[in-house]
Amino acid sequence: MKSLKKVEDHIINWLKDYANKHNMGGFVVGVSGGIDSAVTSTLCAKTGLNLICLEMPIQQESKQDSRASIHIEWLKNQFSNVISHRLPLDKVFSSFQEILPMTNNLSSQSLSLANTRARLRMTSLYYFAALNKYLVAGTGNKVEDFGVGFYTKYGDGGVDISPIADLNKSQVFEMGKFLNIIDTIQKAEPTDGLWNDNRTDEEQIGASYPELEWAMDVFENKIDQTTMTDRQKKVLLIYSNFHKQNKHKMVQIPVCEIPKSYI
Numbered sequence: 058m059k060s061l062k063k064v065e066d067h068i069i070n071w072l073k074d075y076a077n078k079h080n081m082g083g084f085v086v087g088v089s090g091g092i093d094s095a096v097t098s099t100l101c102a103k104t105g106l107n108l109i110c111l112e113m114p115i116q117q118e119s120k121q122d123s124r125a126s127i128h129i130e131w132l133k134n135q136f137s138n139v140i141s142h143r144l145p146l147d148k149v150f151s152s153f154q155e156i157l158p159m160t161n162n163l164s165s166q167s168l169s170l171a172n173t174r175a176r177l178r179m180t181s182l183y184y185f186a187a188l189n190k191y192l193v194a195g196t197g198n199k200v201e202d203f204g205v206g207f208y209t210k211y212g213d214g215g216v217d218i219s220p221i222a223d224l225n226k227s228q229v230f231e232m233g234k235f236l237n238i239i240d241t242i243q244k245a246e247p248t249d250g251l252w253n254d255n256r257t258d259e260e261q262i263g264a265s266y267p268e269l270e271w272a273m274d275v276f277e278n279k280i281d282q283t284t285m286t287d288r289q290k291k292v293l294l295i296y297s298n299f300h301k302q303n304k305h306k307m308v309q310i311p312v313c314e315i316p317k318s319y320i
Contacts, residue, residue, distance in 0.1 A: 058228055061235040065100065068220050073104045075218055076192060083107030083138070083191045085182050087213070089250055090124030093196040095238045096229050097221055098128070101194050102136040109185050110141040113178045115150045118255045124242050131239055142185070146177050153177075171251035175212025186217070195219040198226050200266060204273040205296060206303025207249070207262065214306060225273075226266035262299065264292045272296035 058064055076083070084101040088094045088110045101108045110129045114122050129141045153173065160166050182193045195216030201207040202222045208214045221229055226247065233243050247258040247266065259265050264272070272293045274280070282293065 058231055061232060064224075064232065065103075065235065068100050069103050072101060072194070072218070072220055073106065076104070076106055079192075081190055081192050083109070083189065084194045085109045085111065085186045085189075085191050086194050086196065087111050087113055087178055087182055088125045088129055088141075089196075090121040090128065090242065091196075091245065091247060091250070092226075092229055092233045092238065092242055093198055093221065094125075095128050095242045096233050096236060097194055097196045098132060098139075099236050099238065100220055102132050102139050105138060107189070107191065108132075108136070108139045109189065109191065110139060111178075111181060111185065112141065112143040113146050113181055114143075115146045115174045115177065116253055117250060120241075120245075121248070121250050121255075124239070124245060128239055128242060144181055146174075146181070149177060150174060171249075172209045172212055174251050175209035175249075176215075179212050179215040183215075192217040195222065197222050198224055198229050200225050200269050200273055203307055204276075205262060205269060205299035206306045207258065207299070208306070209251075210306050213249075225270045227270060263295050268292045269296055276300065 072084070075081075083106040084104075086094060086098040086101055086108065088098055098108065098110055110132065112122070112125050112129065114125075126143075129139075132139045133141065150173070154170065179193075185191065186193045193216045195202075195213070195218065197208055197213065197216075197219060198221055202214075202219065221232075224232065230243065248255065249258060249261070262269070269292070271289075273296060275282070275293055276296060282290070285293070
């Protein structure tokens with residue numbers, strides 16, 4: 058990015074202006090131990106408005122959990138407007154699993170339960186937002202939110218505002234370095250933290266974020282594909298398939314409009 062300081066100031070001012078315009082007293086952010094939530098929570102803290110950071114582990118890998126805790130303590134040591142709560146949701150998630158009917162569709166069930174984790178977290182975020190008249194700040198970046206749709210509908214996609222959604226993942230990492238986010242988060246492989254086997258985003262998608270950012274540029278700008286390598290063609294196919302499959306997340310909810318002559 059040409060000016061990280063200008064980007065930082067722009068996002069901070071945008072957050073403050075939006076909150077003040079809507080008479081909201083602060084923000085709630087779910088902190089996962091990844092770069093997106095670390096950058097988002099830090100920018101929210103820098104507004105000077107109140108910030109609640111929530112840790113919401115669900116059968117979480119210990120390193121993710123540790124990174125989240127360390128980041129939150131780092132924030133609280135720097136900013137007096139930051140408080141935090143730790144909500145272990147393991148029992149809630151297990152109780153939900155116990156009342157579900159049996160199914161033979163184990164593959165779909167695994168994905169559905171992974172998304173359920175994200176939706177339980179969203180519910181928790183909105184509890185604190187409503188309680189305090191705060192805004193839920195989303196942590197999605199551009200390639201996730203508008204490229205491959207790599208998020209859970211009404212889970213981590215259920216937010217009030219999206220402060221970093223116009224930054225690609227590589228730009229979020231740049232901002233993280235600029236903000237002095239703890240080193241372990243900067244070096245951690247991106248993961249959605251929704252699976253017990255700790256699979257990374259790249260393992261799930263089949264392409265790295267720099268590759269996906271390249272594919273997004275090619276896809277949106279209709280760049281000539283005739284001179285592409287086999288890997289580039291594969292990545293572009295991965296990107297286009299995800300984009301098509303998850304398009305429903307990125308558009309307005311369809312409304313069945315009733316002809317006026319009927320009502």
